[in-house]
Amino acid sequence: MLLDPSPDQEFFRETTARFLAEKVPPDEVRRLRDDPNGFAPDYWRAGAELGWTGLLVDEDLGGGSLSGLGLVDLTLTAHEFGRRAAPGPLCPTNVVAEMLGRYGHDHRETLSSLVAGRATAAWCVDEPRTGSRTAAAPVDIRIDGDEVVVNGTKRPVEAGGTADVLLVTGRTGQGATNALVPRQAGGVTVTPLRSIDVTRRYAAIDFDEVRLPLTSLVGEAGGGADDATRARRTAIVVSCAESVGALQAVFDLTVAWAFDRYSFGRPLASYQELKHRFADMKTSLEGSHAIADRAAGAVATASSDADELVCAAKAYIGQYGSELVQDCIQIHGGIGVTYEHDLHLYARRAAANRSGFGTPAEHRARLADIVELREAS
Amino acid sequence: MTLETSDRAHVTETLDEFRARARAWIESNLERSDSSAYVGVLRPEASDEEELALVQRERDIQRAMFDAGFAGICFPREYGGQELPRAYQRVFDEELAGYEYPSRLQVPTFVPCAAVLLEFGTEEQKRRHIPAILKGEELWMQMLSEPSGGSDVAAAVTTAVRDGDDWILNGSKIWTTGAWWSDWALCLTRTNWDVPKNRGLTVFMVPLKQPSVEVHRIEMLSGSREFCQEFLTDVRVPDGDRLGEVDDGWTVGTRWMFHERMYRNSPYATIPAGTSRGASRMPELFAVARDAGRLDDPLARDLLGEARMLELVKQSLEQRVSTGVATRTMSDQAASIARLMSGVVESRLVTIGYEFTDANGAAWDEADGAVAQRGVDHLMRQVWCIAGGTTEMARNAISERVLGMPRERSHDPNIPFRDVPRSRPAT
Numbered sequence: 001m002l003l004d005p006s007p008d009q010e011f012f013r014e015t016t017a018r019f020l021a022e023k024v025p026p027d028e029v030r031r032l033r034d035d036p037n038g039f040a041p042d043y044w045r046a047g048a049e050l051g052w053t054g055l056l057v058d059e060d061l062g063g064g065s066l067s068g069l070g071l072v073d074l075t076l077t078a079h080e081f082g083r084r085a086a087p088g089p090l091c092p093t094n095v096v097a098e099m100l101g102r103y104g105h106d107h108r109e110t111l112s113s114l115v116a117g118r119a120t121a122a123w124c125v126d127e128p129r130t131g132s133r134t135a136a137a138p139v140d141i142r143i144d145g146d147e148v149v150v151n152g153t154k155r156p157v158e159a160g161g162t163a164d165v166l167l168v169t170g171r172t173g174q175g176a177t178n179a180l181v182p183r184q185a186g187g188v189t190v191t192p193l194r195s196i197d198v199t200r201r202y203a204a205i206d207f208d209e210v211r212l213p214l215t216s217l218v219g220e221a222g223g224g225a226d227d228a229t230r231a232r233r234t235a236i237v238v239s240c241a242e243s244v245g246a247l248q249a250v251f252d253l254t255v256a257w258a259f260d261r262y263s264f265g266r267p268l269a270s271y272q273e274l275k276h277r278f279a280d281m282k283t284s285l286e287g288s289h290a291i292a293d294r295a296a297g298a299v300a301t302a303s304s305d306a307d308e309l310v311c312a313a314k315a316y317i318g319q320y321g322s323e324l325v326q327d328c329i330q331i332h333g334g335i336g337v338t339y340e341h342d343l344h345l346y347a348r349r350a351a352a353n354r355s356g357f358g359t360p361a362e363h364r365a366r367l368a369d370i371v372e373l374r375e376a377s
Numbered sequence: 378m379t380l381e382t383s384d385r386a387h388v389t390e391t392l393d394e395f396r397a398r399a400r401a402w403i404e405s406n407l408e409r410s411d412s413s414a415y416v417g418v419l420r421p422e423a424s425d426e427e428e429l430a431l432v433q434r435e436r437d438i439q440r441a442m443f444d445a446g447f448a449g450i451c452f453p454r455e456y457g458g459q460e461l462p463r464a465y466q467r468v469f470d471e472e473l474a475g476y477e478y479p480s481r482l483q484v485p486t487f488v489p490c491a492a493v494l495l496e497f498g499t500e501e502q503k504r505r506h507i508p509a510i511l512k513g514e515e516l517w518m519q520m521l522s523e524p525s526g527g528s529d530v531a532a533a534v535t536t537a538v539r540d541g542d543d544w545i546l547n548g549s550k551i552w553t554t555g556a557w558w559s560d561w562a563l564c565l566t567r568t569n570w571d572v573p574k575n576r577g578l579t580v581f582m583v584p585l586k587q588p589s590v591e592v593h594r595i596e597m598l599s600g601s602r603e604f605c606q607e608f609l610t611d612v613r614v615p616d617g618d619r620l621g622e623v624d625d626g627w628t629v630g631t632r633w634m635f636h637e638r639m640y641r642n643s644p645y646a647t648i649p650a651g652t653s654r655g656a657s658r659m660p661e662l663f664a665v666a667r668d669a670g671r672l673d674d675p676l677a678r679d680l681l682g683e684a685r686m687l688e689l690v691k692q693s694l695e696q697r698v699s700t701g702v703a704t705r706t707m708s709d710q711a712a713s714i715a716r717l718m719s720g721v722v723e724s725r726l727v728t729i730g731y732e733f734t735d736a737n738g739a740a741w742d743e744a745d746g747a748v749a750q751r752g753v754d755h756l757m758r759q760v761w762c763i764a765g766g767t768t769e770m771a772r773n774a775i776s777e778r779v780l781g782m783p784r785e786r787s788h789d790p791n792i793p794f795r796d797v798p799r800s801r802p803a804t
Contacts, residue, residue: 278776375660
């Protein structure tokens with residue numbers, strides 16, 4: 001998390017932290033396991049009033065940032081979400097709001113309902129891998145007269161079952177197209193998936209000849225690749241900030257445990273073997289904070305190294321974050337793998353974020369491509 | 378005391394103006410850096426004559442930088458510096474990427490030695506040495522480690538005994554980089570054997586080029602002969618060359634080691650930023666992968682991606698810790714976090730380079746290009762986790778001083794150092 005937030009940013013972070021501590025303490029997070037929606041509408045509306053949903057949207061469209069770099073401000077909320085395993089479609093709603101904001105005058109009504117927290121959104125981008133057991137037709141978006149027609153399958157879609165609007169990124173010939181689809185539209189079938197994260201809901205979504213007016217397009221048909229790329233970068237920055245929050249929670253719990261837990265007449269924290277592992281964990285945790293913040297700053301300012309830093313953040317936090325979590329579970333011993341202990345609530349968030357928007361290995365491969373291109377130039 | 382320069386900075390040009398002036402000066406005064414410089418891990422140096430010529434070239438560059446107003450960008454003006462905010466040093470470092478620079482003069486002359494002098498030196502000491510350092514006239518070394526002590530730096534047995542207005546030093550120091558071509562050293566000595574070890578130390582400034590200091594060069598397994606051991610026999614040092622208080626050398630020593638750990642983000646060092654060989658190992662690793670014919674191998678590409686990831690995280694963490702310490706949101710002890718990360722990452726990058734070479738890493742020909750010597754680098758890999766304090770010491774500092782975990786039981790607390798069991802003398 002930001003090392004030197006401005007007073008405004010710190011007040012904003014602290015407000016969200018207090019709100020989440022009160023509304024979604026660990027017992028409430030556990031209870032949500034059996035709640036089909038995963039969060040309550042009034043909880044989300046209150047969060048929107050605190051500023052969770054408008055940071056990536058211009059002021060004249062109802063949004064606004066604290067620092068001028070809305071994405072950096074948003075990482076403060078995302079960090080608190082991770083730290084408390086908070087429910088709610090923070091990442092997808094902001095990603096969709098940001099993209100709609102770029103075409104704000106075409107989608108003013110939808111945008112204002114998202115910013116106000118009256119509605120939420122999901123970004124339908126991932127598709128089952130060709131050749132996999134779940135393989136299905138990729139999403140095709142074609143223009144038919146004055147209608148947009150959507151066909152194909154997306155999965156997994158975070159918050160796909162609860163979102164009011166679905167932003168679908170599909171193909172039109174050689175190009176990418178982004179279109180807004182009401183979840184209630186005819187031809188949309190939502191199949192809930194099981195998830196490791198008790199507070200999040202994922203779905204597989206089939207689009208079967210879904211017909212919409214041309215005004216559903218976000219940007220040009222076939223010209224949506226750049227928007228999708230930018231949306232992915234935003235999503236990764238938000239999910240990395242969330243993961244770092246979760247890692248911080250796991251680490252703090254485990255440090256406290258090491259002081260409280262006695263074995264052979266001395267606290268765990270006095271064993272050099274464990275102390276050195278804590279030092280390694282502290283180092284990878286601070287490294288995670290550092291790269292996540294640097295990537296957020298680079299994306300927010302459209303710096304030329306933004307892609308590279310985003311890949312490094314996603315790869316590092318995915319890989320080393322997972323190791324940190326498992327080390328913390330190990331140090332807890334048996335209680336670390338029980339449902340009763342809070343540890344897993346945060347571990348789930350970090351593990352789910354590890355696989356979304358590219359695995360560590362995929363981002364390492366991309367990093368190699370980026371550096372090679374630069375070396376060649 | 379923080380790493381930030383004071384707010385009485387003498388700003389007469391904007392960052393952009395400064396950048397333009399720095400760029401113009403660098404382009405017309407410095408050569409592009411040799412693309413094969415700084416690769417590998419302590420590779421054998423050129424002949425002594427060539428090495429001395431390189432040192433002289435770097436002294437000349439330093440002098441030229443001084444004359445152009447680019448030396449000591451964050452040093453106080455009264456000692457010949459520019460007293461500008463550190464953003465100006467960063468800009469200069471950015472412009473320097475891809476050019477030759479006085480690398481041998483940065484560590485340890487500027488950091489930690491000059492930084493320690495600035496903190497603890499008397500007015501007279503600073504006026505005598507800092508301008509000379511900024512002009513490239515004095516190259517400094519750190520006499521800290523000893524053959525018998527290992528990581529326990531405070532267990533120094535090199536002794537200083539008072540003799541009128543002078544002190545007489547006897548003992549041996551080791552792992553002094555480049556001492557054979559240097560001028561001065563900071564030397565940590567024992568001045569009191571009758572108090573616990575940390576309370577009987579004193580720091581002196583010692584000229585190296587004198588008969589009573591015998592410099593012996595150590596050959597590393599790679600063939601490098603950059604490290605030295607010095608034997609001090611009745612070295613006479615005037616009390617005016619004492620740095621800090623008598624028996625309070627540990628106060629100086631802890632700041633000394635702090636500056637050493639933070640050198641990459643120190644406002645006192647000039648180190649090219651960005652993608653020069655000095656700052657990134659990626660050109661080097663790509664060269665190995667290319668020369669080994671593995672640039673299209675997905676396994677190799679995964680490792681290249683890992684290398685870049687680690688490098689970026691290491692850089693970002695160094696920036697974070699540097700900012701945290703400067704703004705007091707982190708304690709000085711957090712420098713150990715950056716130290717641990719750099720040791721682990723640098724050694725991993727060396728392993729990745731060796732991975733690309735297949736069997737040719739073990740047996741090569743000089744015609745193999747970047748593949749040659751990678752095996753030796755791999756054998757030298759641990760240097761990154763040893764030099765500048767071992768990573769084990771960093772782990773102790775992080776767990777005990779940052780996280781507040783119980784300290785290891787000490788076997789030498791509150792007893793006179795003369796009664797503390799010690800290693801047998803090195804033979």
